[in-house]
Amino acid sequence: MAEHTAMPPGTTGPVHHKDYHAAKMGMWLFLFTEILLFGGLFLLYASYRAKFPMAFHAGGASLDVFLGGLNTVVLITSSLTVALSITALRRGEITRCLWLLAFTVACAGGFMVNKAIEWGAKFHHGLVPGSEHMAGLPQGQSIFYGLYFAMTGLHGVHVVIGASVLLWVMLLIRQGKVTGADYVVLENAGLYWHIVDLVWIYLFPLFYLIS
Amino acid sequence: MTGTDSDTSASMYTGTGEAHAHAPLSYRFLTAVWVGLMVLTAVTVGVARVDLGYFNVLVALGVASCKALLVIFFFMHLKYENLLIKGMVLTAFVILAIAIGLTFVDIGYRY
Structure with a gap:
């Protein structure tokens, strides 16, 4: 693996000043802002849950544990395939890497379809964000569903962004711009995808399993 | 190459981006x-x-x-990863824990 591009002494050659560690550190710094963004929402959730425990219980009971659990499995599996794709790329197994990433993007699609089914069922019951019906619910319930839509919605936006970034990286790999020797772009895209997974790991028990 | 923390300075600018420490x-x-x-x-x-x-x-x-x-x-x-990134991640989560912890000190005595 370690070719370390031994350049003949004396030749300068084209030096791309790419700093692997700085690139990764920059990505982590960005991820901290994501953690604090969702952290603030979790804080809001925790505070209102302490104030309206019964409404949160009832709200949690109305969510579909099967769909939530299925989406957990889908996201964790997609995290695995991203991690595997980095290994594949570094071993020079480009085709396998691309298939693993395609599978990840497919998982993201599956996740969003499940989410659409779930939200659809809620809409069907008149639970539409900003609607008269939702505002007219008892305060605790309207706050629960408000947080549910806000947090799973913001998370869903992250799923779409993460999948788009992974598609873009797939293109770069096909073009040979991201390779087994220079793969930090894939690694950083993977880090973003894992954060999306991480947020869901907390969202799932807090919303679906509290009844 | 199994070193994880000690190789940063040596491999900062290899020019190819291949400055990682660990095997896949x-x-x-x-x-x-x-x-x-x-x-x-x-x-x-x-x-x-x-x-x-x-x-x-x-x-x-x-x-x-x-x-x-x-x-x-x-x-x-x-x-x-090297110690710097580990320390950064730890700091971020400690800050989050402080925010959540202090909030609960307040909420715990409120209702």
Whole structure:
């Protein structure tokens, strides 16, 4: 693996000043802002849950544990395939890497379809964000569903962004711009995808399993 | 190359971006981590069906945090990063813990 591009002494050659560690550190710094963004929402959730425990219980009971659990499995599996794709790329197994990433993007699609089914069922019951019906619910319930839509919605936006970034990286790999020797772009895209997974790991028990 | 913390200065500017320390994680190892995550997911769904009162939340958050550690350390390779990044991640989570902890000091005595 370690070719370390031994350049003949004396030749300068084209030096791309790419700093692997700085690139990764920059990505982590960005991820901290994501953690604090969702952290603030979790804080809001925790505070209102302490104030309206019964409404949160009832709200949690109305969510579909099967769909939530299925989406957990889908996201964790997609995290695995991203991690595997980095290994594949570094071993020079480009085709396998691309298939693993395609599978990840497919998982993201599956996740969003499940989410659409779930939200659809809620809409069907008149639970539409900003609607008269939702505002007219008892305060605790309207706050629960408000947080549910806000947090799973913001998370869903992250799923779409993460999948788009992974598609873009797939293109770069096909073009040979991201390779087994220079793969930090894939690694950083993977880090973003894992954060999306991480947020869901907390969202799932807090919303679906509290009844 | 198994060094994880000591190789930063030597490999900062190799010009190719190949300045990483660790060998790629094996497919087998990553899959084992995934199995662990699946088991913990099953545990958290199972425990939620048992009424433990207040402890349900603590168990759910505990299991979720175990899953988070698996994802962060192995899928996100934190275990193999240098001390600087490890320290940064720790700082971020400590700040989050302070924010959540202090909020609960307030909420706990409010209602």
